[in-house]
Amino acid sequence: MKRIILRKDSYYDSVFLMLISSNIKKMKGISEAVVAMGTEMNVDLLNDMGMGGPELKGATANDLIIAVEAADKQTIEAAETTVDEKLREKADDSSASGWRPGSAAAAYEAVPDSNMVIVAVPGQYAAREVRKALQADKHVMLFSDNVSPEDEVALKKLAKQRGLLMMGADCGTAIINGKPLCFANVVPRGPVGIISAAGTGLQEVSTLVARAGSGVSQGIGTGGRDLKSEDVGGITTLMAAEALAADPQTKVITVISKPPAPSVADKVIAALKKAGKPVVVHLIGRTIEKSVDGNINYAHNLEEAARMAVALAAGENYHSRVFDVDDDAIDAIVERETEGISSQQKYLRGYFTGGTLTDEAVFLLDAQLGGIHSLEPVDPANQLKDPHRSQEHTVVDLGEDVFTVGRPHPMIDPSIRTERMDKESNDAEIAVVLLDCVIGYSSHPDPAGAMVPAIKRMKAAAEKRGGYLAVVAGVTGTEGDFQNLSAQRQTLESAGVVVMPSNHQAVQFVGRVMAKLAAR
């Protein structure tokens, strides 16, 4: 039986509701549950799912829908009670922290010395909130995606005119004055200033800077379009570079991006050359022609960018190396992990939650494996035919929009990834699984623990078929993160996962494993 309830004028954030939906769905006896705002899209979605009804007539974006399907009335009622409890958790929080302004304008009036505004609202409303924040003279971190390129250009121009920083759109990570914003890790303050067009790229580099014993002065996110789009023209990157150049705490500037538009790249490089301090640049997916150009040092991967920056900041020479441990040690693990892999097991499967980490894996292994299928492959011919089904060598970012419609990002709720792993556990041709595990603020409280059952099921399935499944992972995080780096590593290791100290080393290790298999 089904029950559909429409509550007028009760707005809640969609991510908050998605988490509630996924909690309710996990309850015993519930076959379907949707808790969502009554937007046109959601109502259509419910109708398509067969969860629509006359109750939804006249629903607006401000009305809350609770739709539950279960075997019996008691279960439905229990689900409703749980929804109310979860909704109240939010209300209780608010009473603890006192009065909450109902609009951003009221907040700026009430807290005139606020200086940073995080905008994390549905995309179509985000531009206006950003504009208001800029007009109120606040720096902005725009977390929302689905902001049009035109809006982004106009907002960044306004920000520049007012001398304000506008991070985003689609900026998931920043570290300002040592404070992690949105998805970010606990890293010490130090001499490395980072400008990143990629969220998990910034997380990976900042945590590896911490791992190398140094720290971060500022970690500025720019949003993916800042350098990619000629119209945006690197406004945020250029402002950030100027500020970090003038910042006495920053000894080295590190810039991470996907390959920029050529004209933008020229502009940015020209500006960085005038920074008066060493600069490390890593352009993911681009081959390096010249590794040093004046004060500009080009890094080959995220880890190298971090280690190079730490060395330069300390005034030391950078020594290139792939693995923390020597090759013999690596060979021994490769030997151990490949031993049981059967001859019919041929392929690599990468199940990622971080976009930049995915790109790094695809780019590094593509040539060696003769092409990796992906949603953003190196060669367009390797475009994954069905995003929901892996084919041959496949590495997917499960945080892509195609997977997250109406569901929380897998960094918040790992079920998108574990469901995919379970679905593909019966694929007899998988030899190696490559994973990322991103911890830090806003991430799932125990991402490693959440995927262990799926890892074990995949391994068991391979063994049942007479083979062995090698599972390799990198953990992005620090000991200071509330999930704790060591604890996460240990959880994975105890499930038989080879845990490497960085995404790059995990990818390189998989490269060795695949080479060994190919040589057999």
Added chain:
Amino acid sequence: MSTNKLNDLFQQDLNVVNVGLEKFADSLRSLGTKTTQVDWKPPAGGNAELIKLFDRLEAAEASGKLDRAAANKEAIDRVQAGKPTLMDIGIAKDVVPGMHKKLILHAGPPVTWENMSGPLRGAVMGGLMYEGLASTPDEAAKLAASGEIEFDPCHHHSAVGPMAGVMTAGMPVWIMENATYGNKAYCTLNEGLGKVLRYGANSQEVLDRLKWMADELAPILRAALKAHGPLDMKNLIAQVLQMGDEGHNRNRAGTSLYIREMAPYLVMLDEPKEKIARVFKFMNDNDHFFLNLTMPAAKCTVDATAGIEGSSYIYAMARNGTEFGIRISSMPDRWFTAQASIVDGLYLPGFTADDAARDIGDSVITETSGIGGFAMAAAPAIVKFVGGTPADAVNFTRQMYEITMAENSTYQIPAMDFRGTPTGIDVVKVVDTGILPAINTGIAHKDPGVGMVGAGLVKPPEKCFQDAFKAFVEKYA
């Protein structure tokens, strides 16, 4: 190019406003970073057309085409400077502009006899009988429908009336003057509770009381007021807010203060003491006596803002039992209307929501001026109307700051550390936030002649605010 403010930011303590996903605020708070969570909702209820208009409006403001801030400041300055003063009592036909024998003034925006609600019809019939133009309700109804009688909103004649708000030529009226700007406002005298004309009752008992009010009450009160001299209403309203009234649904303190103020002059009048006693008793029996003084006080205060170009200040809200209407300072003669709402209220014994008429009356002029529902936090005695606890009342008032332009410089709320009441509703803020003005009100029976059935809270229809906003953007952006 202006200077890069990033390096300043690097030197400051981070102080974050989080608009949207609350998770982000939780992390920052756990780190001890000062963080303010906004209780964000889609603007204008997520209406794409309205959001486009906001973009247009904001562009016009950014380009300097429209200086709404300056216009609104002018409006709010006039409201703050207004000095409502009770001057006298007169007979409507002698003092109210345009008043004549065959004109009936009513509450709310314009409405025809055909479209009038039950209580308003009942009051109109009573008014016609009071004027001697009809002798039975049937006769009065026929006359009202004949086209011989003219109907017009009180608001078009510098007047306001509670509930049905019916004012006829022969009724005594309070004369209020805004001492700062010289404009006047008028309102009938409050008849008391139970079966009364303003709730649509029109029995002989009702007519007899009205007659006594004109013949005995009004002349005596007038003589006392004359002896006392003009009464500073602003000061009096400021006092009642500190004594547990909010100036709309609770008027016990105000009525008491008025009696106290006038008592020395009443007792000295050269009238038989039975008459003086009847006047005292009448006022004492009717807690809402003072409402008909706060209303014209509010009216003459806000009327000073009529016609300020570029202002989005709402200077009138009113209901006639059929429609709710508002008027904007920059479009002073235009009503924006929508169907009046059902009141969410508490009912007198024997009545239920099925008996209720739609929202009616000009008394919402109190909220328009920054008291009434907007000052709910000042009136803990009537918090059951807003949810039950004094904290609810405080939150109620607090929310109204988000749709108003200023804090009142005179009207203050003790429970909120003497913060000024939220004053000056901005139609742009209402549409943007989706927060509708909080209105306290009485509930009339839906049938003519029955009277009051309860009191409560009413949310005005969103549509009239949106329409006014659209017209404003069309005119200026």
